[in-house]
Amino acid sequence: MRRPTMRDVATLAGVGIKTVSRVINGEPNVSEAMSERVLRAAAALDYQPDVHAGSLKRGDRRTSTIGLLVSSVANPFDSQVHRAIEVVAAERGVAVFAASLAEDPENERTMVHASIRRRVDGLIITPTRPDQGYLAVELDRGLPVVFVDREPTGLMADAVVSDNVAGAAMATRHLLQRGHRRIAFLGDLDRVQTARLRRQGFLEEVGRAGVPTVDLQIITDLHDEESAALAATRVMSSVPPPTAIFSSQNLVTIGVVRALRELGLSRTVAVVGFDDIALGGLLDPPITVVAQDTQGIGTLAAQRLFARLDGDTSPGQTYVVPTTLIQRGSGEIPAPPR
Amino acid sequence: MRRPTMRDVATLAGVGIKTVSRVINGEPNVSEAMSERVLRAAAALDYQPDVHAGSLKRGDRRTSTIGLLVSSVANPFDSQVHRAIEVVAAERGVAVFAASLAEDPENERTMVHASIRRRVDGLIITPTRPDQGYLAVELDRGLPVVFVDREPTGLMADAVVSDNVAGAAMATRHLLQRGHRRIAFLGDLDRVQTARLRRQGFLEEVGRAGVPTVDLQIITDLHDEESAALAATRVMSSVPPPTAIFSSQNLVTIGVVRALRELGLSRTVAVVGFDDIALGGLLDPPITVVAQDTQGIGTLAAQRLFARLDGDTSPGQTYVVPTTLIQRGSGEIPAPPR
DNA sequence: TTGAAAGCGCTAACAT
DNA sequence: ATGTTAGCGCTTTCAA
Numbered sequence: 238m239r240r241p242t243m244r245d246v247a248t249l250a251g252v253g254i255k256t257v258s259r260v261i262n263g264e265p266n267v268s269e270a271m272s273e274r275v276l277r278a279a280a281a282l283d284y285q286p287d288v289h290a291g292s293l294k295r296g297d298r299r300t301s302t303i304g305l306l307v308s309s310v311a312n313p314f315d316s317q318v319h320r321a322i323e324v325v326a327a328e329r330g331v332a333v334f335a336a337s338l339a340e341d342p343e344n345e346r347t348m349v350h351a352s353i354r355r356r357v358d359g360l361i362i363t364p365t366r367p368d369q370g371y372l373a374v375e376l377d378r379g380l381p382v383v384f385v386d387r388e389p390t391g392l393m394a395d396a397v398v399s400d401n402v403a404g405a406a407m408a409t410r411h412l413l414q415r416g417h418r419r420i421a422f423l424g425d426l427d428r429v430q431t432a433r434l435r436r437q438g439f440l441e442e443v444g445r446a447g448v449p450t451v452d453l454q455i456i457t458d459l460h461d462e463e464s465a466a467l468a469a470t471r472v473m474s475s476v477p478p479p480t481a482i483f484s485s486q487n488l489v490t491i492g493v494v495r496a497l498r499e500l501g502l503s504r505t506v507a508v509v510g511f512d513d514i515a516l517g518g519l520l521d522p523p524i525t526v527v528a529q530d531t532q533g534i535g536t537l538a539a540q541r542l543f544a545r546l547d548g549d550t551s552p553g554q555t556y557v558v559p560t561t562l563i564q565r566g567s568g569e570i571p572a573p574p575r
Numbered sequence: 576m577r578r579p580t581m582r583d584v585a586t587l588a589g590v591g592i593k594t595v596s597r598v599i600n601g602e603p604n605v606s607e608a609m610s611e612r613v614l615r616a617a618a619a620l621d622y623q624p625d626v627h628a629g630s631l632k633r634g635d636r637r638t639s640t641i642g643l644l645v646s647s648v649a650n651p652f653d654s655q656v657h658r659a660i661e662v663v664a665a666e667r668g669v670a671v672f673a674a675s676l677a678e679d680p681e682n683e684r685t686m687v688h689a690s691i692r693r694r695v696d697g698l699i700i701t702p703t704r705p706d707q708g709y710l711a712v713e714l715d716r717g718l719p720v721v722f723v724d725r726e727p728t729g730l731m732a733d734a735v736v737s738d739n740v741a742g743a744a745m746a747t748r749h750l751l752q753r754g755h756r757r758i759a760f761l762g763d764l765d766r767v768q769t770a771r772l773r774r775q776g777f778l779e780e781v782g783r784a785g786v787p788t789v790d791l792q793i794i795t796d797l798h799d800e801e802s803a804a805l806a807a808t809r810v811m812s813s814v815p816p817p818t819a820i821f822s823s824q825n826l827v828t829i830g831v832v833r834a835l836r837e838l839g840l841s842r843t844v845a846v847v848g849f850d851d852i853a854l855g856g857l858l859d860p861p862i863t864v865v866a867q868d869t870q871g872i873g874t875l876a877a878q879r880l881f882a883r884l885d886g887d888t889s890p891g892q893t894y895v896v897p898t899t900l901i902q903r904g905s906g907e908i909p910a911p912p913r
Numbered sequence: 914t915t916g917a918a919a920g921c922g923c924t925a926a927c928a929t
Numbered sequence: 930a931t932g933t934t935a936g937c938g939c940t941t942t943c944a945a
Contacts, residue, residue, distance in 0.1 A: 238715060252916085253915065253916040254917090255915070285688055285691045286938085287937095288693050289628075289638075290631060291939050293627075293631075293921040293923095293940080294919095295921085295941080296940090311657065311658035316651075319648050320649035327674075332672055333674070334671070334672045334673075335661075335672075351668075353623045354625065494857060495857065514853075514854065515854060516855075520854065520857055520859075582922080582923095590932085591933075593933080594932075597931085600924090605930070624922085625922055630923085631922080632924040632925065633937085634924090634925080
């Protein structure tokens with residue numbers, strides 16, 4: 238009925254508790270016969286050691302648990318990153334404690350503290366607050382923190398991010414090369430770092446191409462599919478309308494596709510989206526995107542965290558993971574002759 | 576540098592450790608002045624209590640942590656269920672420790688034990704092994720377990736599942752009503768319970784309609800998009816070919832859609848899929864599906880777990896969550912005149 | 914090779 | 930209202 242303790246195992250095996258500890262932890266200097274006797278008793282009782290009770294007295298205080306705080310575990314980008322992290326963690330017998338911050342700055346501190354109260358060995362975070370300076374004291378105390386998707390502010394630490402500026406520039410260049418000049422940029426919440434960087438990449442590229450500002454339409458702060466669809470409809474009714482749209486985020490792209498479909502313009506107006514879309518290849522036309530390497534990002538973030546846990550004390554740095562342009566059709570629609 | 580303990584807070588505040596404990600835990604019988612002094616000291620040291628050290632001596636041994644073991648955290652169904660569970664858990668200050676079993680039976684036991692070693696208060700599991708009897712001892716020891724997506728075998732416990740049989744029957748009836756008789760069933764791994772139930776629902780419904788067996792093609796054990804596409808291509812080349820396809824799972828549906836598209840049959844052959852598909856409404860034709868209520872399933876599973884933690888000792892039972900037919904176009908293609 | 918004692922950070926039980 | 934002691938399950942230290 239009661240969960241057995243190491244002492245119960247010791248009693249059943251008729252040995253001292255320290256011997257059980259040695260066997261359970263695979264420590265040396267235990268005779269073969271002893272080891273087998275203890276293991277038999279442990280199995281008979283269905284004994285499972287208490288990781289946290291053990292860590293209490295141990296020097297390193299490790300719990301073999303890390304925390305992952307992302308925008309939302311239900312979001313495809315985050316859940317793919319989560320999966321990649323989990324694979325690396327599982328190789329080391331480390332469990333992942335996941336939580337969604339829902340882009341609410343309050344939640345970031347709350348969940349960081351919830352993690353620390355559970356004594357995680359390290360933390361992987363998508364920063365949501367304007368400043369991460371409050372984490373400096375935790376870094377000092379030896380808690381490694383790696384950021385994903387966005388760089389932290391007010392703190393030197395490892396970060397693993399997509400090349401947002403270059404990716405957006407690549408998408409933009411792709412449209413320019415097909416003759417587009419009147420291009421609309423539809424972006425999500427401007428307080429999100431990635432949204433700003435993608436806008437920057439777009440602006441830099443059109444600037445290099447010498448496109449006059451009057452030909453551009455820059456819409457920001459689209460927060461969902463609905464607002465994006467409305468914005469796309471409005472943009473297309475301007476005179477003269479854009480011949481191409483660059484949408485800087487997943488949901489925005491979907492909203493744009495839906496709006497163009499309803500306007501009967503989906504075969505006429507070129508679209509490139511940032512962040513891949515499930516089944517993008519089966520849409521009509523298939524949608525061209527700048528895809529992020531979610532697996533690469535997750536794997537690298539986990540590797541950085543474990544490197545820190547293994548003693549790496551080099552200064553924190555940002556790792557930029559390249560994006561890929563996937564040409565499927567919507568982005569290859571040429572500009573109409575003038 | 577070192578992480579402060581409750582004793583450090585007590586020393587700084589110049590009080591006994593038990594007073595700090597009372598303040599931190601919001602226990603009564605502490606003067607206003609004392610409380611403020613302790614909180615000031617705790618804040619100055621950036622103190623965070625150790626949940627597990629506390630639970631060690633506490634009567635209930637609760638850690639305010641639950642484990643969630645699903646097929647894959649990157650899978651849309653699972654990650655939506657995860658998010659719903661997390662919302663209920665967060666209301667109670669409970670953290671969720673998530674892991675993917677990747678449909679590998681070995682992983683189920685491994686991760687259950689990994690969870691128990693971390694002393695989770697309860698477990699929500701998508702069963703992957705053929706039998707869950709090994710968990711009986713844990714139930715006895717007071718660890719509540721709730722199953723999601725599939726029912727357990729060899730164990731009486733709560734389970735929250737979609738109405739797979741009725742959902743599949745509904746999809747089948749929908750096709751029958753449009754005059755289809757030659758219908759193909761494409762299902763995933765037959766060792767997965769939901770795959771068998773959906774096949775059963777299909778067979779029961781065609782049976783009720785008196786469709787001769789010779790008109791049906793039943794393909795199972797499709798494990799991914801590629802094998803599903805191949806199977807669909809093969810099925811459509813039979814003579815006479817089916818006029819409708821019921822695909823029993825997400826990836827299978829995508830494979831079917833891709834194959835029909837390549838064969839130029841996507842506007843001719845009716846398709847209904849089990850489990851919704853992101854952007855299914857933007858495909859051409861838009862895809863008709865039997866959607867599962869992921870949020871309802873996750874919320875209910877979490878509610879059942881917490882009800883058990885709150886003392887509910889009623890016998891375990893299965894909760895069946897209804898599915899919804901979403902008519903978008905592909906399922907409404909009529910059978911050709913004979 | 915084995916085991917006894919002390920103590921990790923905290924709470925329960927019992928003082929005061 | 931506040932503090933003291935013992936002990937949760939385990940590992941460390943040290944002795945046998």
